[in-house]
Amino acid sequence: MKIDTLIVGQGLAGSLLAWELIARGQRVLVVDRDEAVTSSKVAAGIVTPITGMRLAPTWRGEELWRYATAAYRRIETQTGQWLFRPIPIARLLANDKEALQWQKRLSQAAAELGEDRWPSGTVPLEIDTTIFHDQLGGFQMPGAGWLDVPGFLEATRQYLLERLAYAIGRVDAEEISVTYEGVQWKNIEAGRVIFCQGWEGNRNRFFDWVPFRNAKGQILDVECPGAAAEERIINRAGWLLPMGGGRFRAGATYEWETPDDEATSTTPEGREEVEAKLRGMLKVPFTVTGHRAAVRPVIRESRAMIGLHPSAELFERVGFFNGLGSKGVLNGPFFARQLAEHLVNGAPIEREVDLQKNF
Ligand SMILES: Cc1cc2nc3c(=O)[nH]c(=O)nc-3n(C[C@H](O)[C@H](O)[C@H](O)COP(=O)(O)OP(=O)(O)OC[C@H]3O[C@@H](n4cnc5c(N)ncnc54)[C@H](O)[C@@H]3O)c2cc1C
Structure with a gap:
């Protein structure tokens, strides 16, 4: 051949x-x-325009986003399948350090773009406070997405x-x-x-x-009927991705230097770490229904x-x-x-x- x-x-x-x-x-x-x-x-x-504790715009985010959305649309047309969709992310500030960092970003944006302008296209956040912890407030990122x-x-x-x-x-x-x-x-x-x-x-x-400096990650499948109406991705020191009908995916751990034979092994510690992230996000109960692990290729x-x-x-x-x-x-x-x-x-x-x- x-x-x-x-x-x-x-x-x-x-x-x-x-x-x-x-x-x-x-x-x-x-x-x-x-x-x-x-x-x-x-x-x-998940595609996130603002990432990490520093709340910094993703590296070349806008340029890569434009190309990625067009590319996934082309593939959808050729395969006849719906694979990628823009979906906003509600980012809840997780601690005082993040809250301070966000204040800095807001002041910078106001100085550079004008009063009342928010950084990187973000908008004020509205969220149900009976379901989510929002003591420190947050913001919403419209330019985010999800690929199946x-x-x-x-x-x-x-x-x-x-x-x-x-x-x-x-x-x-x-x-x-x-x-x-x-x-x-x-x-x-x-x-x-x-x-x-x-x-x-x-x-x-x-x-x-x-x-390589690979990073193993563990994620959970969860059921949370109390948050079933939420259609955005929620991010607060971890993330919660709605899959419909009160089912969600939640993650993730970052584990460095994993031995090869443990690359896809789930651990009780990994599960506990993601559950702790969930408890920091959700005021309502959830049930874990699945648990997976794999390694991110990092150079x-x-x-x-x-x-x-x-x-x-x-x-x-x-x-x-x-x-x-x-x-x-x-x-x-x-x-x-x-x-x-x-x-x-x-x-x-x-x-x-x-x-x-x-x-
Ligand atoms: C828990 C977790 C959560 C993540 N969440 C996100 C997210 O929200 N958003 C995001 O953008 N990214 C996320 N990632 C990262 C994303 O998964 C990686 O960036 C991406 O999958 C890497 O793709 P890849 O093709 O390089 O590697 P892989 O997906 O590992 O693909 C490599 C393929 O090569 C095959 N292969 C290897 N060696 C051989 C061989 N010798 N012969 C034949 N086949 C071979 C393997 O079987 C495999 O199918 C996440 C990763 C993890 C682990």
Whole structure:
């Protein structure tokens, strides 16, 4: 079988790259291990314009948001499925430090934009105080969204299957031979191979020098009839994502340096940490109905790292798309396009995300 690009891994990264390459007329084959639990399958799928304790705007948020919404809309049109929707986030300030930080942001916005103007398109928050803890107030972020990531992965897989562009399997980098003409893996002859392996991205002979700092995350499925009417994502030191009918997802932990064999193991400590976040958010009772864990692939914060292998011996045949961290839904589409443009049309890669220029 002869193809242009062999893609290893069908998480967010491999899927988004496949869409961009196919849109440029490339023949691709995506090979994935088809595991039940992966980072993308566990991901909440939330896009947040203002993040963290510092309440800072997300890195290049507006630009990446514009591209991501357009890309998901295109994929929805092609698959006939509803996958992405804008959904506001109600951010409740969790402690005095956050409240002080928010006051600073408000003063800055007033000085730069004018009296009564709020930062990054935020608006005043209205929330039911019989359900949620709001002692310190908060704000609402309209420019937020949610991707049904498992739905997106499955829709992509079906699309690829119909084009004979998907296979279940494990690609071992040791089994790939690279020549001047291209790469060979089993009976597949490809122009190049791009590794999109998530947190295991440096467990192959080509990229064992890329430093990862992965972060395991645990999330809960919960039922909370008392908050059933809430349609926004609630964020207060953790997040609560409405799934309809009083069901929610809640998260998440950040655990650094997890041993490989515990990557998808849930723990009582992880469950307790997320439940504590929920108790800090909700005044009404909830019941835990599910618990999952996976590892976020982190290289430089949550910024993508893309490009071809720096070694001249590999003749531009071996590439990399990884490092989506906790922001894969927002960052993925923009940098998938940038990598596809680089591979197909030789367009430059921005220095900040260029694998060749960062290590
Ligand atoms: C608890 C949790 C919550 C999260 N919440 C959010 C969120 O709200 N918003 C957000 O944007 N992001 C979130 N994320 C992060 C998001 O999940 C990641 O950014 C994204 O899924 C990474 O995608 P990926 O394709 O790089 O990796 P993965 O999803 O891990 O995909 C890699 C794929 O490659 C396959 N693979 C690996 N090696 C091989 C091989 N040798 N051969 C064949 N296949 C192989 C794997 O089986 C897997 O399917 C969350 C993550 C976690 C863990």
